[in-house]
Amino acid sequence: MTKFSSNSVVVSMFFLFFIFLMGCDNMVIDDNDEVKLKTNLIEEYIAKANDNEISNKDRKLNANNAYNLAIGLEDSFYKRKKYGEISSIYRRLEIYNKSKNVTDEMLDLAVSINDSIGIARAYVNYGVFYRNTILDSAYINFNKADKIYTSLENSNSSNVAEQAFDHGLILLDLAKLTRKVKDYGESEDLTTQAIRKFELSGNLAYLPLSYNNLGIVAKHMDRYDDAVFYSEKAIESAKNTPKETLYAVICYNNIGTVYKSQKDYKKAIEYYKKALSYKSFLDKRPKRYARYLDNLTYAKFLLNKDNDSILELFNKSLKIRDSVDDIVGLSTNNLHLAEFYQHKGIDSLARIYALKVKEAAPLVNNNVELLQSYQLLTEVSDSEEGIKYARNHIKLSDSLVKEERSYNNKFARIQFESEKNKEEIAAISRENQYLIFAILGLSILSLLGYVIFKQQQSNKELLFEQNQQQSNQEIYRLLLSQQLKLEEGRKLEQHRMSEELHDGVLGRLFGVRLSLDGINQRANDGFTDARNKYIDELKSIEREIRLISHDLGTETLSPDIAYVDVVESLVSDLCTVHKMDFAFANDENIDWETVDDQKKVNLFRIIQESLQNIFKHARAKSVKINFDYVDDKINLTILDDGIGFKSSKVKRGIGLKNITSRVTQMDGVVDFISNQDSGTKVSVGIPI
Secondary structure (H helix, E strand, O other), X not given: OOOOOHHHHHHHHHHHHHHHHHHHHOOOOOOOHHHHHHHHHHHHHHHHHOOOOOOHHHHHHHHHHHHHHHHOOOOOHHHHHHHHHHHHHHHHOOOHHHHXXXXXXXXXXXXXXXXXXXXXXXXXXXXXXXXXXXXHHHHHHHHHHHHHHHHOOOOOOOOHHXXXXXXXXXXXXXXXXXXXXXXXXXXXXXXXXXXXXXXHHOOOOOHHHHHHHHHHHHHHOOOHHHHHHHHHHHHHHOOOOOOHHHHHHHHHHHHHHHHHHOOOHHHHHHHHHXXXXXXXXXXXOHHHHHHHHHHHHHHHHHHOOOOOOXXXXXXXXXXXXXXXXXXXXXXXXXXXXXXXXXXXXXXXXHHHHHHHHHHHHHHHOOHHHHHHHHHHHHHHOOHHHHHHHHHHHHHHHHHHHHHHHHHHHHHHHHHHHXXXXXXXXXXXXXXXXXXXXXXXXXXXXXXXXXXXXXXXXXXXXXXXXXXXXXXXXXXXXXXXXXXHHHHHHHXXXXXXXXXXXXXXXXXXXXXHHHHHHHHHHHOOOOOHHHHHHHHHHHHXXXXXXXXXXXXXXXXXXXXXXXXXXXXXXXHHHHHHHOOOEEEEEXXXXXXXXXXXXXXXXXXXXXXXXXXXXXXXXXXXXXEEEEEEEEOOEEEEEEEEOOOOOOHHHHHHXXXXXXXXXXXHHOOOEEEEEEOOOOOEEEEEEEEO
């Protein structure tokens, strides 16, 4: 595994003991719904952050949300795994500092919970972070991960296939690093090991990349037949996979480069054309298309340097690369154009393009092309300047050789120290076996005592919590009972007032009115008209009292009476009193029993308010009231044939404001449509 001392082993044993104790402490606690909700949210945010169909800004926001929730989780394998996924998302979004910071937390967590796989995957993340910048740091971290997976090979893990696949990826990364520093033999060996791991895992997704690497390594070692063979193997292993076309174009291009290295330019041209034949694929990838076109053009140039179409093709690929800001490709293109103009004897143009390469190559860390630019500038510049470029060429060449040797020595030293540390760990482990067994024995005894003590404590706490919960439930029942009694009293008083008005006051008024009617029928004393006026006034008072009584009786809806019947009764009573025709319709798709009582009361009041407005102001002869059910919404429509009103007066009406207020309380919408002399329509829509 990693570099541990005997103390680390002992500490690990104590940590396992501590984790077990913590687990015992939670034995009586049920799963927390809040934790489940949090983990579900984390999974949802990570899925969105991995969605390439949404913007990078939204992906970053979802990654941040997932990370902020993950911080609050208890330390666990799950939390470590989520840290790893979030770090990878940040890396793909090119938020490198944040990716590294999350990996730092991931490593600390993995060490704290003794998670070897988590430690290894943190090292892999570091390796990926450094592999394009600091090669030795990348190698160190991949090498640490490699040693951990190697140490786990003989364990009785249930995830052998998964571990083999992960180990294969690490070996492949190490192979690509050693290829970069031209340690081709080591790269080939590591790639072969990676292939064996992928085959063991049953996941062959990275076989094409592995064979492609073997082909590149074989070309650099001048084993051209092997290079072609491995490239063809890569094409074959990618068939019937999502990356079939990708590896076809890559490997045909690579085979073309192999034949170009052998100076078999006709064969090279044949395979470059095969790569370029995947037009629909390359149309979406202009950088790749321009690179293959430039390769084809350069092979044609080497085959026949006087080919008239060469310059046009070079300029075509140059234009594409310039349009997509492909700095790496522009450097290569300019180098080829410099060679072309040198052959044509136009040294001034050759020098211009070679200088462009000299400026661009360091920016993209392409020392090979920088060397070639120095060589060209030596040949196309005047003698004094040419000597200066020749010296630069020699200096850079020596520097590159030293750098390659330095990397090779560093990689070898890392490998040696890793093996040495592994042997030291094994020796120290053997020396401390008896100590570990003694500590384990003491730990088990301590554990038993602690478990008994904690179990007793937990039982006491549980008993206390149960008593507390029972007390809280009793208090809640008392409060609920009190609230129900208050509500019942309010309803009884409301009902009593309604009956008192209807049966008492209204009855007495009715008796007075009948007496006055009787006097009118018997007397002829000149006061008949006055008494008729007071009789009409009494009728008006009776109607007002009847409405008030009706209001008190319907503020809360009785479950024994159908809501539609209550509404229809209201409409019928009011329209009958005011001698107005009416039509009422209810959509049978509305399940009124499931609608909130407060919403039903509000709708009732809106109808009542609207009818009062119609009676007072509209001079209407008829009114239509409809309930409809559309898209999970109840739509109420009240339509009269009255005189309407001016839109400028809508906001001044108290009744309309009351209706608007009630609709707003229900999160609904209301619309008043009226033109003078053409009636009024009130439309209300509320969600269920």
